[in-house]
Amino acid sequence: MWKDKLASQMDPDVLIIGGGVIGLSIARELHKTGVDRILLIEKAVCGAEASWAAAGMLGPQAETDDTGAFFDLCSASRDMYPGFSAELAAETGVEIGLDRQGTLYLAFSNEDHQHLLEKYKLQQQAGLDLEYLSREQVIDAEPNISPDVIGGLLFSNDWQVDNRKLCEALIKYAAVNNVEIRENTAALNVLVESGRVKGVETNAGPIQARTVILAAGAWSSVVGLGDGALPFDIKPVRGQILEFTTSVRSFRHVIYTPTGYIVPRADGRVLAGSTTEHAGFVKEVTENARTHLGHVAKEISPLLTDSHVTGSWSGLRPFVADGLPVLGPMPGGEGLIIAAGHYRNGILLAPITGKMIADLVTGESNADNFLPFGVDRFLTRRAGVA
Numbered sequence: 001m002w003k004d005k006l007a008s009q010m011d012p013d014v015l016i017i018g019g020g021v022i023g024l025s026i027a028r029e030l031h032k033t034g035v036d037r038i039l040l041i042e043k044a045v046c047g048a049e050a051s052w053a054a055a056g057m058l059g060p061q062a063e064t065d066d067t068g069a070f071f072d073l074c075s076a077s078r079d080m081y082p083g084f085s086a087e088l089a090a091e092t093g094v095e096i097g098l099d100r101q102g103t104l105y106l107a108f109s110n111e112d113h114q115h116l117l118e119k120y121k122l123q124q125q126a127g128l129d130l131e132y133l134s135r136e137q138v139i140d141a142e143p144n145i146s147p148d149v150i151g152g153l154l155f156s157n158d159w160q161v162d163n164r165k166l167c168e169a170l171i172k173y174a175a176v177n178n179v180e181i182r183e184n185t186a187a188l189n190v191l192v193e194s195g196r197v198k199g200v201e202t203n204a205g206p207i208q209a210r211t212v213i214l215a216a217g218a219w220s221s222v223v224g225l226g227d228g229a230l231p232f233d234i235k236p237v238r239g240q241i242l243e244f245t246t247s248v249r250s251f252r253h254v255i256y257t258p259t260g261y262i263v264p265r266a267d268g269r270v271l272a273g274s275t276t277e278h279a280g281f282v283k284e285v286t287e288n289a290r291t292h293l294g295h296v297a298k299e300i301s302p303l304l305t306d307s308h309v310t311g312s313w314s315g316l317r318p319f320v321a322d323g324l325p326v327l328g329p330m331p332g333g334e335g336l337i338i339a340a341g342h343y344r345n346g347i348l349l350a351p352i353t354g355k356m357i358a359d360l361v362t363g364e365s366n367a368d369n370f371l372p373f374g375v376d377r378f379l380t381r382r383a384g385v386a
């Protein structure tokens with residue numbers, strides 16, 4: 001007991017800013033690799049922001065438009081999910097609802113069908129696992145889909161997970177393994193001296209640490225950085241979701257279309273998303289979004305009527321101008337590591353981000369392993385840490 005108390009008063013080896021799925025996955029992976037004193041600080045409550053608001057799709061094939069490095073990163077993280085999910089269940093007793101039924105990518109207009117055919121061609125040429133389904137085959141696979149459907153693609157390897165359960169499991173992992181989490185503790189400024197990180201100034205006073213990981217989601221650019229600034233901006237992009245509830249599960253697959261998606265949960269809930277709005281840090285559900293998402297859902301299935309709406313929420317995606325995450329060491333700020341900007345794919349990218357950042361902290365990898373997602377890509381545009 002006294003040992004635990006003493007440990008929590010000692011300065012951490014690694015301090016993580018942000019208790020979303022990214023910060024929490026990093027904390028777990030660091031602990032698994034044997035890092036001793038890990039402290040995660042969270043300005044409010046862990047797992048209550050974008051990681052809570054998300055739809056939980058693990059969809060590299062549906063959600064990326066080409067097959068470059070970002071697609072490879074997403075696919076590699078998706079491939080980690082079966083092991084990640086089984087390990088978390090064994091470690092915490094929490095099942096994160098990994099569902100491998102696959103994703104149907106559907107077209108309801110000729111224009112969208114054209115886009116679908118182009119996607120099919122591109123992915124087929126890249127040797128990916130996908131199948132074209134005619135209208136009849138789509139309806140066979142999903143009897144509750146609108147008869148207006150024109151055709152679809154089946155991505156058997158695009159899955160879904162219950163992102164709220166995932167957060168619960170990661171928080172529990174920290175609790176059972178004495179990884180310290182301090183909620184209601186906001187990082188104000190990363191303390192930097194002569195180009196080296198010394199710790200973090202928080203609303204509860206300074207905390208010293210030689211390694212600081214910035215994983216504050218959409219708020220990452222708000223945290224001060226000595227006399228300098230991050231050479232990139234992370235902006236909040238709001239996404240809203242409308243939740244329907246049907247008495248039994250009415251769809252097997254995640255259904256994705258160029259205008260929106262529905263994600264069926266095992267308990268009969270169906271999440272319809274989403275919007276992409278530059279509305280600052282204002283989290284609200286708007287009438288416009290309700291109407292729009294109602295149309296998206298109805299276009300996909302006439303089963304999803306207004307009378308089935310049981311909830312709605314919004315969350316802030318962390319967005320960087322080029323749409324890619326920012327991962328790896330901060331040049332000129334020794335000891336500072338960035339893990340932010342996961343935009344639409346932070347749930348998908350959580351396992352690989354945890355692994356990549358833990359490998360960096362323990363010296364298993366270096367900045368080169370983070371290309372093309374590293375901070376370097378912004379450095380010609382703005383100055384780094386003072």
Ligand code: FAD
Pocket residue numbers: 017018019020021022023041042043044045046047048049050051052053054055056057058185186187188215216217218219220223238239240241273274314315316317318339340341342343344345346347348349
């Ligand atoms: P967050 O979950 O936002 O966590 C950041 C944490 O940092 C917060 O808890 C915050 O309070 C804390 N924090 C901020 N500032 C400070 C500070 N100064 N000090 C201490 N703590 C601080 N991704 C997918 O992969 N699949 C999906 O289907 C999907 N659907 C989505 C649907 C919607 C509507 C939205 C909004 C997002 C969706 N995403 C999806 C994206 C995904 O939710 C995000 O990319 C991911 O949650 C980002 O995780 P994070 O930990 O970086 O951010």
Ligand code: GLY
Pocket residue numbers: 055057063239273274275317343344345
């Ligand atoms: N990845 C789904 C979304 O961001 O809405």
